[in-house]
Amino acid sequence: MGCNLIIERTRDYFSQPGDIIIGGTFPVYWNRVYKDLNFTTKPPELHCERVAPHFYETMQALIFAVEEINAQPKLLSNITLGFQVFDTCFNLRKAAHGTLSMLSGGKETTPNYHCNKLSPLASIIGDSGSSVSIIMAQILGLNRYPQISYFATSPIFNNRYLFPSFFRTIPSDEFQMKGLAQLVSHFGWSWVGLLASDNDYGQFGLQLIRQEIINNGGCVAFAENILTGQPNRNAPRIVQLIRESTAKVVVVLDAESSFVIVLEELLRQNVSGIIWVASESWATSAVHSESRFQRVAVGTLGFAIHGAQLPMFSKYLNSLSPSKTLYDPFIKEYWEQSFSCKWLSQENLGNGTIQACTGKENLENTSPESYHRATLNVYNAVYAIAWALQNLILCVPGNGPFDHGSCTNLSSFQPWHAPLSNCSPSCPPGFRKVMVTGKPPCCYECALCPLGRISNQTDAAECHSCSWDTWPNLQRDKCLLRTTEFLSYKEPLGYGLSAISIFSSLIPLVILFVFIYYKTTPVVRANNYSLSCLLLLSLFLCFLCSLGFIGYPQPAQCLLRQVAFGIAFSLCISCVLAKTITVVIAFNATKPSSRLRQWAGVRVSYCVIVLCTFIQLVICGIWLFFFPPFPELDIDTQPGIIIANCNEGSPTAFWCMLGYLGFLATISFIVAFLARRLPDSFNEAKFITFSMLAFLSVWVSFIPAYLSARGMYTVAMEVFAILSSSWTVKLCIFVPKCFIILFRPNMNSREHLMGKEVKNKKKG
Template identity: 65%
Template sequence: MAGCRLPTGNTGGSINSPGDIIIGGTFRIHFERVGNDLHFTSKPPEVQCRIIATEFYQGLQALIFAVEEINADTELLPNVTLGFQALDSCNTLRRAAQGTLSMLSGGKEAIPNYHCHGGTPFAGLVGDSKSSRSILMAQILGLYHHPQISYFSTHPLLADRNLFPSFFRTIPSDELQMRGLAQLISHFGWSWLGLLASDDDYGQFGLQMVKQEIINAGACVAFSETILTSQPDRNAPYLTNVIKESTAKVVVVVASDSDFVVVLEELLRQNVSGHIWVASEAWATSDLLSEERFKGILLGTIGFAIFHGNMSKFSKYFNSLNPSKELYDPFIREFWEQSFACTWLFDTNPVILIGNSTKKSCTGNEMSNGLPPKEDQRLSLNVYTAVYAIAWALHNLLYCKPGTGPFYLGGCANISSFQPWQLLHYIRNINFKTKDGRHVFFDGAGNPPAVYDIVNWQVGARGMLEQVTVGSYELNGSSGKMFNIDRAKIVWINNNTQIPTSKCSPSCPSGYRKVIISGKPLCCYECARCPQGQISNQTGNAAECHPCSWDTWPNLQQDRCLPRPTEFLSYGDPLGYSLAAASIFSALDPLVILGVFIRYKKTPIVRANNYSLSCLLLLSLFLCFLCSLGFIGYPQPEKCLLRQVAFGMVFALCISCVLAKTITVVIAFNATKPGSRLRKWTGVKVSYCVIVLCALIQTIDCALWLIFSPPFHELDTDTKPGVIIVNCNEGSPTAFWCMLGYLGFLASISFIVAFLARRLPDSFNEAKLITFSMLAFLSVWVSFIPAYLSARGMYTVAMEVFAILSSSWAVVGCIFVPKCYIILFRPNMNSREHLMGKKKGANMP
């Protein structure tokens, strides 16, 4: 039978060191791979990698440094030597899978499900950086329950313990990072932004989470595009056009530096700048993007970075590396050439001509004078912490006391022959402090405490871009604050210290509110003036205006409420003191006329017109003029209670007197006819009965009004915007109009009776004068009704005062002024002979 064998593959460059227990590690030492056309007519070639990723090479050295430091520590894992097997995954899934299988097989060949080189237990694997590679590795390692601790994989899916029961990480999950990025965007007030993400697991899940968090925070996404990692140009020309045409000035990028650098190259070629880039931790501290040529684009970038910690000893260790001493390291010479722009040659010539440029020869002494390593060993710190987590788990396993152990019947594991699942128990429960005082543990999902640095990209002294730590983000931090940002340290575009803006629409000024435009995102809006009586005292985000309190009103800018001015018919207003003066002057006239009547009460014209009724009428007119003063001035509650009632009763007395005079005239002239039955009704009793009866009806109406629904003091804020009208509410409009209607009824009766008696043959006949007076009186009050109903504020009261004065003057002017004229200026007509003679002449045929 022919022999058989398992196919093997080259796992790429690796570094190995023997030990009692082996720790594995995978690193993306090279970030660019050379593409090969695969026709499958021959064996596919191995992946060719190029361009050293400095940050990940330092991570590899951090693993070596941590192992050496632990081996030198007499307290941690005494008498146990750790070894390691570290390899380059070269940014490919194939290399990551090959490397994982190789470590599980115990040698250089990847033989699934076989451990061909026994004797040295495999503790676990530190890696990988990219989430997609870690997911593949975790699926393999999880089958055998081998512990895996990633230093850079942040995909939330890796927290699923059902899918990945043996996966842990020393970097927080993307779920927490994306939530923090959204809060960072809100912190700076950016509401209109773009999103770029790679098309792998890290980018797409990160894109979905940060997009949702941004929307939940109230911001809007102008565009959301994908960096196509399967294309050599990463779809960069299209992405550049989208960025260039968008009005969003802030762009969030969730991608690795090796994918984003291609987009940056295109942005640089098309001279696109002026944007603020928000970086995820995958490229926030990238050496690849920190080159001087990118500073016109990336200056002012802000983002989340892995917590930097303090690794001064590692920095000294890394600075001491030299190709002449590290002969076991297959990457150091390439790293040296790339970092110091030199070439390793065995020629003595220090300068070499390559094409049209020159390159100096590498000497091995460049580290002390040339390009130093990064000061912030962020990724290296995570690798260092991961190695120590495995070491502490092994230490706890080593010092397990039989009978008190975590396994069956209190058993313990053997340090030289433990099972992977036994070590996994200890890793789940580690709880230790690092040498710089950090507390390290894993939660139920395998995540560490969430701590990030917030970094800002600034130009350093060497002209290179540097990442300056300007704050931190710590979930459930001891200070109680998630964010701790020093804004004074931040430098934005063009070295500006002012926070740039990125909004779809400009901020609405105070006094305006946002009006959403149909069919556009919520952040795109128009500004509309606040409705009447409402204010907005904030700039930019006022979705609604707020009404002022009842006693305040917005200023012209509608950004604050001011006390409302009060309005009433005041003695201090021109209208108020004019009406008050007219009322006082008018009230004197009936008194003057009364004095004339008293002075000339014996004269025929006074005696013929019922002297006592005339005096009573003049006194009531005096009160009518005076009652108008009750409507002027601040409407006190007592004034409100009495002023309309006083007006109604005084005017009822006045019109009752007029009606009594009219009835007296009719009775007097009809009683002179032979056989008239009206003789017994002549005299003053009838007149006074009419007055008492008419006035009593009005008195009853007013009494009922005061008892059941009296007028009251009122502050009216609805009638006139921005003004408090202080007035008297009539209480019962029905009672008010009944009172006014009753006056109209009395005046109408007086008018009708006087009109019918206007042709009675006598020189002393007052019927004509009463007819005109009542006609004027009714005209005034009929005109008053629509004017009263249409007037507002103090003009309503002024209208009523004017009607009172006008109607009172109508009675005075029509009834008493002609008589006073005869008494004072035509005394010859105020004689019995003249009046009788006129009567006689009037009766001549």
């Protein structure tokens, strides 16, 4: 069963069918009936009374413009516009209901469905208040339905990100509040009070004008809210405040419907002599001309919105009659307000004091306003929609405003299909506008936000930076959390190096066990057993210290890891140097009359080890005391990545520590190289030469690799250098000895070491 759009004859809604529908919301009734809530029964439905004549006439501007367009042969020919009109009564709930009903295509609300498939909704015109317009914009913006307000002036609507489909035919309050402040300053009023409604219009305006008055050198005597949710609008409190204040000028940011109750309270308490500065929402109200308010409202100043003569509209208003517009649910009450009469009913039939409405009264005698203001805004909004639809009709495929120059079918257009006329296309999020020299501000270019900055709204003037722990996405329209990088045990590189380090550290212990087990054999005894054991222990520590570079940097870890590495390697290279010196001394001490005999033994070796290691301890101690390393989060090295690393505190101290290791290795290499031609029984010098050459090669290669690496690869490079250099010492010095001990026991003899076995074979 289908559903059709028909003319509804209800108290707050009526419509007229058409090929395309234009919606509208207006606060036709301005006075809400307040009822006490006893919380024992369901709250009654919201009831409004007293038609506001000027808002009724504003609503009629929409109907007049629709009929005028339908009568024109050149604009939307063969297309008939229809309308749906809802009364909001300055109420958020009624505004939301009306908006959802129009989206549903009828009087009732059916979420996510449009009942009248034959008549698409083109746009909604409304509302008059900023608070009501905000809730409408939040609903309509979800599906990009255009909304054109004729009286919502709040600056919040300037945010296209929050309100992508909101437009208006009235300027923002930013301009009005500056003007009101300048008006106050012009007359030299430096002590003023402020009254504002407790809705978005009043509160935003209150903030703006307060700041502008202060900027102009004035002061605010008081700032009070007009409580629109209360029947008395907080009027007793406001009037008492005015009576007690010495300020004689009061700026009022409110609608006529609320402020008239404050004026009545002023009359009741006999307060006069106040100069009222009115905002545009009530500056042109007929309240000023009512005789009863002359004493309290005399001398009121204010701003009015732009208006113009609409002779045909005035003629249209004068032609209205209850007998001609039976579908209009508001016209009888409008008639009563205009002519101060009542339509006779059974209740008031016998009351002779009531003037009866006949329907033959002439509206021309009421002198309707010929200089229209809000009605002009509604009139312009309807024509803006009509011309947008006309542009869709005239669209040429290939030159259209949509994707790939396409057009749309007017019978099935989407709500976001109102074509734009811009000098430059809008800059999407992720871009910013760049003004072009010699061209007007509307003609600009779109530039991608620079690295590290974003824009999250259309037509952004500037790009802004992300917070320190976030980074722009590829589109540069939002900030994403940076990834934290460090050499983790959970990463393949991290747990791979960890496994190698642990495995490598076990090898020196195995070799140490072999040396202890075979300590009485010639190979072990000939190569300084005690120094060999100490060297193996230092190699064990060298392998283990590489684990201090893996994992999330902690304060203690950062403080000790380089120091542990430096001291362990100093001990290792010192042992190698001591073994080399021992070889030289041992060979030369065998010569007759050699003075080196007194230096033979272990004392010299241990002195070398202690002295060389102590110097490294001093370097590391100075480093830790004056420039201690600490953990840091580096956000500058790699875009979009937080590198968790250890700041070495002083690069100079780090390179001094590393340079000292190179110095020790170089001395060991030179001494071992000079001693390489000693007799075969002392051929350990050859292995030391190879080990130190490989050791120096690793660390010389490490320097450029370390300086060029970034992030966790810097740490991985140092771990790799530690493991590689430790393995070179282990392989060159101990593997040949272990091979002889374990696999060539016949070579593990004194004769073989002294070369006697070879000589005997030659003699034989």
